[in-house]
Amino acid sequence: MPLRNGGRILVDNLVRQGCDRLFQVPGESFLAVLDALVDEPAIDVVTCRQEGGVTFMASADGKMTGRPGIAFVTRGPGATNASIGVHVAMQDSLPMILFIGDIDRGTRHREAFQEIDFEAMFAPVAKWAARIDDAARIPEYVARAYATAMNGRPGPVVLALPEDMLLDEVEAEDRPRVEKLRQAPDPQAMDRLADLIRGAERPVAIVGGAGWCDGTASAFASAAARIGLPVAAAFRQQDSVPNDMPVYAGNLGYGPCPLLPKRIKEADLLIVVGARMGEATTDGYTLVTPDHPGQTLVHVHPDPTELNRVYRTDLPICADMRSFARALDALEGLPQFDSGAAAHAEWLGWSDPQPRDGVAMDLGPCVKTMREALPADTMICNGAGNFSGWWHRYWRYSGPCSQLAPTAGAMGYGTPAAIAAALRYPGRTVAAIAGDGDFLMNGQELATAVQHGANLIVLVVDNGGYGTIRMHQEREFPGRVSATRLSNPDFAALARAYGATAETIDRTEDFAPALDRAKAASGVRLIHIRTDIEVINFSTTIAALRAR
Template identity: 40%
Template sequence: MTTVAAAVADLLAEAGARRCYTVPGESFLSLIDEVDRHAELRLVSVRHESGAAFMADADARLTGVPAVAMASRGPGSSNLAIGVHTAHQDSTPMIVLLGQVDSQLRGREAFQEVDLTAFYGPITKWAVTAERAEDVPGLVEQGWRIATSGRPGPVAIAIPSDFVDAEAELQHGHLHATSLHEGGHAAITAEELATRLLAAQRPVAIAGEGARPARDLLVAAAERFGIGVCTSFRRQDAFPVDHPNFLGHLALATPDATVDAVAGADLLLVVGTRLDEVTTQRYRLPAPGTEVVPVGRYGIGGIDADPADVLAALARWGGPDRRVDWSQVHAAVDAWSTPPKVDADAGVHPAAVIAALHRHLPHDGIVTNDAGNFAAFLHRYWRFPPTTTQLAPVNGAMGYAVPAAVAAAVAAPERTAVAVVGDGGVLMTGQEIETAVRLGAPVVVLVMQNGMYGTIAMHQARDLGRTSGVEIGAVDLVRWAEGLGAAAYGVTEAGELDEALHRAVTGRRPAVVAVRTDPDIITPTATLAGLLERVPV
């Protein structure tokens, strides 16, 4: 016999988990202790529960294996929820372990009590509260299988605090690391799909997170069948931008050539992603009459199997090759995403920041990007090399980038992880820089500091002709970062970018580069002053 806490730690390690992210809480003390003492697990104590969940999301997306996020009852679990919602919309496998009030106190609005099953149900694949101590190991085992099967996602298991020290029986050897797309069935076969692709005049694929591990196979299949390939929202690393079959990124700002190519497709492969609102341009795509074939486990019908297996079968198809000329679309997208020669009046132009980062980040770097209008410049002008990884939240959660980059630096210390974030998002979770300092994780945080909540300012200016509540203080982010233990570099002119980024990237310690960007340059195509002038007050 063993304790519930020890059994859970052993199960997680046996399944393949390696890191557990948490803010320690009194409702699961023994579980924290067992994880910390386990030879195959690493306990990562962070500064806020949202950081723990964002880190677990990034860790799992980077490694392909679920990470664990742990939080205490009520307040801790509430703080954790934003990152769990991110994992849900990102289709990221995650194990969420929640401390709960003692079993005999449940249902009486005890201290910090929340109905965690009801709370987490809408933002997870499965949420459950253990009713008996002896059930906990089985629930963890079941949760792992649910998180990693079908469309991946988070599961939440609430454990009353008096259960973690109870005795439990663990049968070793029956839970192992699981492929995210193990097994499955197909409504159509790869052979049938090949026939349909050859019959199509304008076949297009939308590639997402599930296609990223099979990028080379997707390239081979695209060349084999003349498939034009777009990437889904914030999944820009799923296909190389310099490939002649690349048709662009379906984002909040998308060139007409990309939208027209998807709308004009007579066969649309949806490879390892869901057709979310942004990717479909507010559900305008695909066009009526388009044959849609999901590849992966994100839709109904199609091929319910690992995208890599399907793409490998297509790449080795024995019939004739077929070419489709996508050169006009590719050229239009390439021109649209070429950084312009820029000037700025009241700070550095955001496009210059992205160009400088491109010059200094190693090709195998990891880019995490936050939510905010600054991200429009990253999405438009960053030219993702084939070996660069992008981690970004499709739910638009501010505060994602810094914790995600910290997790990336912990999970893949041999690579350079850079968080690209605005001054709004960086002060939501930027305290995790201290976590990076404590762990010796050499993360780089690149802050575009324009003194406002830019996305909301843009919407207000465009729709109302005025702004309200969007100004934020001119924080000295250099002194702030140094206070957290990081190296810090302030940039107020474009000529200072290269030296600051070079020192930050090569310094191999946590570093912050705070760039004062021009607040008037609100998007790649608009100024704030211009938007305000267009709307009568």
């Protein structure tokens, strides 16, 4: 068996596991890995401008492929910058592996240059955090990392790589490719579910979480439509199923269709498929309470530790989404409900934007223009902020991998995620939606997009402030504005400096021609949209908040 250094062994095993792209900011602590990548054409190396962008891109890539997105950063500052993406991957249930170049083994516990105990640091926000001290065990650690990141509830793994370990030349036995496990639902549990559906009067399904692909969404949509089961999406997981299915009821979270929470509260049977039922989806655990008196809860999840973790579960079903959706579609003798069509009609009315009087730049009609002008499978990628609410309400997601949005509420996510999407799906239209504060947290990654030839449209919604916090401020302390105003650069000029095509608009009627010009161009195309912070979200104004 030939001798290889740790860097070479690591790269060889990433290839074995199917890695075709990784995201990184280089560091001297993993030079041996960078050297091995010189001779590895199977892996596309994306060089980013900040480590937060690295892990945002890797976590988004993990959602799109179903296999771990791969990130490399250096120790200390690199790892702390990267931690935001680890948190997103955990809360969003996305498979990702973060490799951190670390200090030499012999200098540990001396507070060496940029030393951090990464196992302790990442343990609360990762599925597994470890350090590889023996180069011969790299194949074992990599295989375990893939299995851990993908199976059960998907999530992030963090592996620290001592710099001197990567230079050790050893014999190592490579591990074969690890596949995601499939678990079919218990047939008796499916029989029990069928009985519960037959006995229900007001059933509702809530979908979300990881593991939704086109086949899964199609099977679930077929089953739900056949019986008229209303289907709501968990917060920022609207792409779990096609929104044009005849029983889609809209999304939960912030600003849902007003009639949807009432429908959820009045349901006698809740079928939760894949979603964790987190704080945002359940409106602070009040829309559905953990003990949900008067309601029967069926919870389907691929990880047994999520079942009965927070919510009392009357029928827990441990299964992957694809296997469950197929089993559900195969059930026979189920009743027909009228509520699915009614819920869909309510959502269609709610998601049809109407012009708002006196608003110069009205984002609702802009979203409608996008719906009419862009392909149905356009990928909408956003970070966090009130600006995203217009797309959550008015965009119609075509199905899995048409929405990349952080349920963890991380600002700065949309632009890096859109870059990852543009590289993964070069034939699809990709749009990054960012607020002004949101964009400036990772807008430097436009340089990455230009360098790597990504094609994407970027919309920067600029209201001159941290809008979400300003909204909360006006609710709690009306008229007392503090620390939320922003003085912004010329975003179009900034984008052109990066090598993008860009323009600025401030009227609704200017949006359609600007979008047409962006569609006709290629590469990175940015539209800077100036809005009035008075129009604080899609349903109210600052004046209305102050008048309460």
